Amino acid sequence: MKALFLTEVGKSEVREIEKPRPTPGEVLLKVEMVGFCGGDMNGFKGLFPLQEYPNILGHEVGATIEEVGKEVPQQFRPGDRVTIYPYLACGTCVACRKGRPNACKSNKTMGVRRPGAMTRYICTPWKDLFPSDKLSVKELALAEPLTVGFHAVARGRVAKEDRVAIMGCGIVGLGAVASAVNKGALVIAIDLDDSKLNIARKIGVAHTINPSKEDLHERLQAITNGDGPDVIIEAVGSPGTYRSAVEEVAFLGRVVCIGYAKAPVEFNTSLFVQKEIEILGSRNCVGRTDFPEVIRYLEAGKFPVGDVISKIVTIDEAPATLKAWAENPQGIIKIMLKLED
Numbered sequence: 001m002k003a004l005f006l007t008e009v010g011k012s013e014v015r016e017i018e019k020p021r022p023t024p025g026e027v028l029l030k031v032e033m034v035g036f037c038g039g040d041m042n043g044f045k046g047l048f049p050l051q052e053y054p055n056i057l058g059h060e061v062g063a064t065i066e067e068v069g070k071e072v073p074q075q076f077r078p079g080d081r082v083t084i085y086p087y088l089a090c091g092t093c094v095a096c097r098k099g100r101p102n103a104c105k106s107n108k109t110m111g112v113r114r115p116g117a118m119t120r121y122i123c124t125p126w127k128d129l130f131p132s133d134k135l136s137v138k139e140l141a142l143a144e145p146l147t148v149g150f151h152a153v154a155r156g157r158v159a160k161e162d163r164v165a166i167m168g169c170g171i172v173g174l175g176a177v178a179s180a181v182n183k184g185a186l187v188i189a190i191d192l193d194d195s196k197l198n199i200a201r202k203i204g205v206a207h208t209i210n211p212s213k214e215d216l217h218e219r220l221q222a223i224t225n226g227d228g229p230d231v232i233i234e235a236v237g238s239p240g241t242y243r244s245a246v247e248e249v250a251f252l253g254r255v256v257c258i259g260y261a262k263a264p265v266e267f268n269t270s271l272f273v274q275k276e277i278e279i280l281g282s283r284n285c286v287g288r289t290d291f292p293e294v295i296r297y298l299e300a301g302k303f304p305v306g307d308v309i310s311k312i313v314t315i316d317e318a319p320a321t322l323k324a325w326a327e328n329p330q331g332i333i334k335i336m337l338k339l340e341d
Contacts, residue, residue: 003119004318004337006111007054009046010326012319017056020123027076027126028067029084032137033312034117035060035145036325036335038170043112044322047262050112058118058337059086059110060144062137065129072126083140083295085128085287086110086117102151102284109284118315120339130291134299141336142171142305146294147285148258149175149235153183154290155282156231156256160184165220165229167245169196171308171334172258173235175294177203178303180233188223190216195331202304220248227251233282234258239265246271246279254278312336 003017022028037060043051065080076082088108089101096104110116132140149172158164164180166173169191180187181204188207189200197208209219220228228250234241237259245255246267255277272279285291297303310332313321318337325332 001120002315003056004058004315005054006040006043006051006057009053010044012044012057012322014315014319017119019121022067022069022123024069024071025125026069026123027065027072027129029061029063029082029122029124030066031061031063031117031120031122031339033062033141034058034337034339035141035171036322036337037111037145038172039112041322041325041329042260044326048112048260050109052113055111055113056115056118057111058116059112060141061086061117062139062141063117063122064137066121068126076126076129076131080131081133081135081137081140082129082131083143083291084117084124085130085291086144087284087287088114100286102286107284118318118337118339120341128287130287130295132295132299135295138309138336139298139305142303142308142334143291143294143298144285145171145334146175146178146298146303147290148172148282149177150179150290150294151285152176152233152235152256152258152282153179154286155280156233156254158183158185158231162186162230163224163227164188164231164233165190165248166233166235167191167241168235168237168259169193169200170235173233174199174203174308174333176233176235176258177205178297179293181205182297182302188220188229193331196333199304199307199333202307203302216244217248224250228253230254231256237261239263243267246277249275249277251275252277254280256280256282258282308333309336310334312338314338314340
């Protein structure tokens with residue numbers, strides 16, 4: 001069967017691999033849809049320090065169960081539609097011992113540090129499955145990137161009374177937008193791409209800002225009556241947005257960092273002290289809480305699924321698609337790979 005490999009920086013290719021067989025505690029999944037992640041693109045460009053080569057890409061999965069191992073609970077049956085928790089924790093490091101395996105020191109994400117899902121069949125432990133009989137495989141493939149945004153909102157302790165600014169409206173940023181809106185907060189979406197801001201409006205944000213067309217500081221001050229946002233979520237990963245988050249957040253505010261900055265960031269650290277702000281990292285998601293919450297949210301039909309999927313391609317089209325995306329990322333939110341026999 002075919003599999004999409006990231007072979008080295010700037011190169012990917014389709015290779016043939018053997019169909020796997022499940023162990024007693026695993027299920028065999030027929031992969032239907034897999035989303036391309038921004039991390040996949042950073043790996044392609046050589047900008048993601050955790051990426052290992054060569055590796056099969058893909059960890060945003062919509063699939064159906066093909067076969068179950070003999071130790072798999074009866075609630076999982078062939079034909080069930082599922083998505084999967086794609087992170088593998090060591091179980092022994094300090095983060096794992098404290099019940100935070102999403103921040104495992106030795107985490108191995110599918111497609112990054114172990115084989116991914118961009119192939120027709122994969123095996124996975126049944127404990128990593130999240131089923132839904134209401135969602136399509138396309139919707140299930142969106143669950144994982146949305147969980148990353150939902151987790152960031154949880155890290156920021158966003159509540160109904162908060163004014164929340166989300167910098168960056170890619171799929172992870174839109175996940176943060178969705179979660180914050182769902183909690184009843186006043187949400188401000190910030191991006192340089194008006195098409196992404198239009199999607200944020202459909203999700204329910206109160207305000208949008210395009211900093212290439214208007215002054216970010218002035219708009220945030222006007223919206224928040226001179227206070228600044230209570231929470232700012234950085235979902236871009238650039239030195240400029242990291243600095244802006246610290247500068248613009250309110251006194252006693254919280255800055256949540258998702259994006260990997262591609263260069264060192266210089267801060268005026270006096271702002272940390274004067275404002276007494278909290279700066280919080282947010283990594284991956286907590287499967288037992290974030291996945292069920294996102295699936296419920298998607299099942300409620302609140303997310304504009306069709307608007308965020310920019311393109312659906314076959315596995316044979318994928319290498320050229322990655323190259324074209326790297327050369328021209330404008331307007332791309334989510335590319336999906338459709339797997340076929």
